[in-house]
Amino acid sequence: MEGGVAGNTVPPNSFDKSQVYDVKPLRSLLPVFPGATNGPPFGTAPPNSPFPSGFSPFFPFSPPQGSPSTPVLNQNHFNSTAVPIRSFRADLPTSNGKNVHSSRKRKLAGSSSVKKKVKRSNESELALAALANFKPGISVVEKDDGNRELVETVLMRFDALRRKVSQIEDSKEPHSEVFKHANLKAGNIMLTKGVRTNGKKRIGVVPGVEIGDIFFFRMELILVGVHSQSMAGIDFMPMKGSDIEGERVAVSIVSAGGYEDDAEDPDVLVYTGQGGNANADKEASDQKLVRGNLALERSLHRANEVRVIRGFKDIFHPTSKVYVYDGLFKVQESWIEKGKTGCNIFKYKLVRTPGQTGAFSTWKSIKKWRADPSSRDGLILPDLTSGAESTPVSLVNEVDDEKGPAYFTYVSTVKYPKSFKLVQPSVGCNCSDACHPGNSNCPCNQKNGGDFPYIANGNLVCRKPMIYECGSSCPCFRNCKNRVSQTGFKVRYEVFKTRGKGWGLRSWDPIRAGTFLCEYAGEVLEKVEGQGGEDVENNDYVFHTNRVYESFKWNHETESAGEASSNTGEAFDIPTPLIISSKNSGNVARFMNHSCSPNVFWQPIMYEQNNEAFLHIAFFTKKHIPPMTELTYDYGTPLHTDGMGSYNADHGKKKCLCGSPKCRGYFY
DNA sequence: GCGGGTTCATAATA
DNA sequence: CTATTATGAACCCG
Numbered sequence: 194m195e196g197g198v199a200g201n202t203v204p205p206n207s208f209d210k211s212q213v214y215d216v217k218p219l220r221s222l223l224p225v226f227p228g229a230t231n232g233p234p235f236g237t238a239p240p241n242s243p244f245p246s247g248f249s250p251f252f253p254f255s256p257p258q259g260s261p262s263t264p265v266l267n268q269n270h271f272n273s274t275a276v277p278i279r280s281f282r283a284d285l286p287t288s289n290g291k292n293v294h295s296s297r298k299r300k301l302a303g304s305s306s307v308k309k310k311v312k313r314s315n316e317s318e319l320a321l322a323a324l325a326n327f328k329p330g331i332s333v334v335e336k337d338d339g340n341r342e343l344v345e346t347v348l349m350r351f352d353a354l355r356r357k358v359s360q361i362e363d364s365k366e367p368h369s370e371v372f373k374h375a376n377l378k379a380g381n382i383m384l385t386k387g388v389r390t391n392g393k394k395r396i397g398v399v400p401g402v403e404i405g406d407i408f409f410f411r412m413e414l415i416l417v418g419v420h421s422q423s424m425a426g427i428d429f430m431p432m433k434g435s436d437i438e439g440e441r442v443a444v445s446i447v448s449a450g451g452y453e454d455d456a457e458d459p460d461v462l463v464y465t466g467q468g469g470n471a472n473a474d475k476e477a478s479d480q481k482l483v484r485g486n487l488a489l490e491r492s493l494h495r496a497n498e499v500r501v502i503r504g505f506k507d508i509f510h511p512t513s514k515v516y517v518y519d520g521l522f523k524v525q526e527s528w529i530e531k532g533k534t535g536c537n538i539f540k541y542k543l544v545r546t547p548g549q550t551g552a553f554s555t556w557k558s559i560k561k562w563r564a565d566p567s568s569r570d571g572l573i574l575p576d577l578t579s580g581a582e583s584t585p586v587s588l589v590n591e592v593d594d595e596k597g598p599a600y601f602t603y604v605s606t607v608k609y610p611k612s613f614k615l616v617q618p619s620v621g622c623n624c625s626d627a628c629h630p631g632n633s634n635c636p637c638n639q640k641n642g643g644d645f646p647y648i649a650n651g652n653l654v655c656r657k658p659m660i661y662e663c664g665s666s667c668p669c670f671r672n673c674k675n676r677v678s679q680t681g682f683k684v685r686y687e688v689f690k691t692r693g694k695g696w697g698l699r700s701w702d703p704i705r706a707g708t709f710l711c712e713y714a715g716e717v718l719e720k721v722e723g724q725g726g727e728d729v730e731n732n733d734y735v736f737h738t739n740r741v742y743e744s745f746k747w748n749h750e751t752e753s754a755g756e757a758s759s760n761t762g763e764a765f766d767i768p769t770p771l772i773i774s775s776k777n778s779g780n781v782a783r784f785m786n787h788s789c790s791p792n793v794f795w796q797p798i799m800y801e802q803n804n805e806a807f808l809h810i811a812f813f814t815k816k817h818i819p820p821m822t823e824l825t826y827d828y829g830t831p832l833h834t835d836g837m838g839s840y841n842a843d844h845g846k847k848k849c850l851c852g853s854p855k856c857r858g859y860f861y
Numbered sequence: 862g863c864g865g866g867t868t869c870a871t872a873a874t875a
Numbered sequence: 876c877t878a879t880t881a882t883g884a885a886c887c888c889g
Contacts, residue, residue, distance in 0.1 A: 373885055377871055384872080411883060415872070423872045425881040438875090449882045467881070473867090484874090484880080504882075511863075513884065 317361050321378065324357055327751050329386045339390030344401035344417045347383075347390050348408075349816055351416055352706045353655065353749035355379035359648040364631035380412035391418025394430040396444050397498045397521060405552040405819045407703045408516040409507065411447075419518060420445040420502055427467055427485025432495070442497050443488040443524070446543075449504025449514055459545075459554040462501060462522060464489075466539030469532070477534035489541045493524040498546060503553055508702065509683065510650060515703050517556065517819070520549040552819070559701045559820055562587075563685070577688060578603045578780070583681045586781055590690040598688070598696045601734075602778040605681065607809055609717045619801035621666035627673040628663060637663050637675055651677045652707035653813045655748035656796055658766030660811075664801030678798050678811040682711045688784050693850050697823045698784040704818040710793060713782045713810040715775035732776050734783050736810060738797070739770035740829030740861075747794070747815060765797050771808055782812060787860040788825030790853035792818050795826060825851065828860050 335343055358375040383389060391399050399418050414420040422428045426449070429441045452465035466486040471477040480486060492499055498521040507515045522543035532538040545551060562569045569587060573596060576585035581603050588597055622628060622637045630645035632638055638645060640661035648654055651674065663675045684700045691697040704710075713736045748763055775783035785793065798809045812826065831845075849860045 374870060374883090376884080381871080412871085421873070422881070423870095424883050425873085427882090428873090447882060452882065465882085470881090512886080514882095 317365055320361050321358060323751060324354060324361075324749065325382045325386065327386070327749075329388050331388050331390070335390055336387055337391070337393040339399070339401040339417065341401040341403075343390045344406075345816060347388060347416050348413060349706065349747065350388060350749070351379055351383050351413060352817075353747060354382060355410075356648055356652060356654045356707060357749045360630065360645060360654045363645065363649055364629075366631065376410040376412050380410070380416065383416055389416045389418070393418070394421060394428075394444060396430070396442070397500075399500070402518055404518055404520045404549060405555070406518045407817050407819045408502075408518075409513070409705055409817065411516070414447070414502065414516065419500060420447055422447075425467060425485060426464075427488060429485060429488035432491075438483070438487060439491070441488045441491060442495050443485065443492040443499050444497075445500035445502065446489075447502045447504060447516065449516070450506075452538075459551050459557060461545070462543045464541045464543060465532075466541065469534075469536055469538060471534070477532075477536050479537040480539050482539070486539050489524055489539075490527060493527055493541070496523055498523055499543060501543065501545075503556075505556065509705075517552050517703075519551050519553050521546045555821055562701065569687075571689075573597055578605070581605050582780075584683060584685055587687040588689075589687050592690040592692055595690060598784070601776070601783070603780060604714050604778045605780050606712060606714050607717060607773055607807075608715070608778075609807060610719055612719065619664060619666070619804065619806040621664060621801065622669060624663075624667065624669040624673065627669050628667075628675045630674075637661060637667065645675065647674055647677050649674065650705075651709060652705060653677075653709065653796065654707070656763035656794070658764065658797075660796060660798045662798055662800040664806070665803060666801055676800075677709050678712055678809060679800065682709065682781075684708070684710060686781050688781065691786070691823065694786050696784050697786050697825075698781055699821055699823045700818065701820055703820050704814050706814055706816045708814045710812040710814060710824065711780055711782050712798075712812070713773050713775065713795070714780035715773040715778055715783070718772045718774050732774055734774060734776040734779060736773045736775070736782075736795075737770070737829070737831070738765070738767050738772075738810070740831055742829040743827055745794075745815075767797055767808070771810070773810065785812070786823065786825050786851075787828040787849065788823075788851035788853060789827065789849060789856045789860075790851065791826045792816055792822065793824050793826040831861050 331343075331347075339347075355375050355378075358378050362373060362375055390401070395418070402417060402419055408414055408419075411420075411423055415423060420428050426447045427443055428445045429443045431437075432440050432442055446464055448462055448464055466480045466489065467484065468486065469478045469480040482490060489499075501519045501522045503517045503519050504514045505517065507513050522545050525542045525544045527539060527541045529537050530540055566572070566575050566585070566587060569589060571589045571591035572587060573590055574588040577588045577597075578586050582605055590596070620636050622635050624632070624635055624637075628635050628637050628645075630638070633643065641657075644654065644657075646654060646657065646660045646662075662678060663669055663673050667673070669675075684704060685702050686698060686700055688696055688698055715734070715736070718735075744764070746763075792815050793812050794815050795810050795812050798811045799806055800809070801807075814824075818824065845861050846859050847861065849856055849858055851860075
């Protein structure tokens, strides 16, 4: 993994000497820091904290056999022998009276489908039904009108449920009659339970939804009240009281490239009316001035604001789309023209209401940078990893004259000192090509308690005390999905100069919740009891597992009898504290700043290399993250009890500039 | 590994 | 209650 990692980057000749990067081979790690000319304001890694008294040198975890010490976070009720996913509790009542699946029943016209349905209704069907067994936790008022927090909560809860549904679907037999629309199923459950917000239709701003917010499913737009049509591109509502069709105005449109829209000027959108398309039953026809078309015509005359949502191809999922809320527009004019098919189509020219910073222009710029990275303003280096990662990372400064962070060696993974030995060998699997989520005999599945950690696209399903990935002794090399954190990041990053927080990390790509970002690379520090640890104390580039981290809810919650409140956290199970320094060598993770309202979290992952199991710290996105949004995680608070006497609680305390309403005011 | 066609779905609406 | 509508999403194929 670390083999062959090149040294550093070669800067242009014009650089100030004190800031020049040296090209150094990995092996000759030297803590060479060219003059600290740029001061300390790097908001990156925190200084160290004292160890708990019980600290001892790292040793391996996770005996493979027997019961993993992994607490069970969900209701899945696994016992120590790790049962497959199909053994989801089947005894859960279909809460709230109504079985979710009743909505799935088809018209009984053709009786052939009935047989299949009955046949598979006892296993995963019941597992899916169990997912609907949770408290809505949304009041009537909140259902009608939202705010930022509600919008984020609803979206996070939806996606947690969607990933859980996907996980169950993934574990079914291949080629079985499968319902793959996990987003629809999750959405159906959310709507049935009333977990939504801004359900009251409105013209203009939707409380809690901001320009630039991204969505990956039309269902998400419905759930937070941006656009309530599941497929149609034009949403509308009656003007005051009157409910005659002619009195409805358009409230939002989705421009997703299905028609011949014009999308050059970011402040202007020429949108095609709906209808008239050919389908299996009928030929293309003239569009009619009804429904959405009529509503847009009314909006032209009433001059009301119309929300615009733009759809783009999702480069990580070429078959699906990512939607961006682009702000408020007004219909300026309309006309009829001949479409490709020769039939009449309506056209509507919408113009952005002044004073809004649209999101579309940013997306267009990124498209340009992607084609030609040197076109990025403020570019210092096209790839600060020097090829160590499969995806380049740009170094950019649009803020001041600083030519880059202090010297470090780029490495893509964490490195353990030789002295860390494995006590017990790790057991790999025998899966020939790839581990299948439904295979209960796979030891790697068993180590994960029967829950495959990732869905098919590589997104994390839920946080767990520990995740066990396949290692180097597993023969499933080529296609195994249980190696997400080992296959390198796919996100196109840039390291950029922030205002006041040193260097930071952000992405050109829109990122889904649960996406693997990177691991925390660097050198694992050994701390010998009794001896100092100056290497830790004065190091701003350190990751600690043994801090106090604010708990938060990310997993899908289900009620289950007898498991009352033990399910508070998604706490980790790390047998021995781990400290990683990225001061001398590290990866993009060392540039992630602290935030009290972070959009990224970390997750311990274990896998075996050369018969030794190692712990890695992997970062995943907490929610959907729009392009160019700074990536941040919670640095946590040091434990102040080291059992060895004096410790200054304020040591390393820094003023926090995260700007969150929940800001604690400082961080370490 | 795309782009286009096919199939299976949906929520809101009339 | 049912049919209709629609810029969906996943999958299949060449």
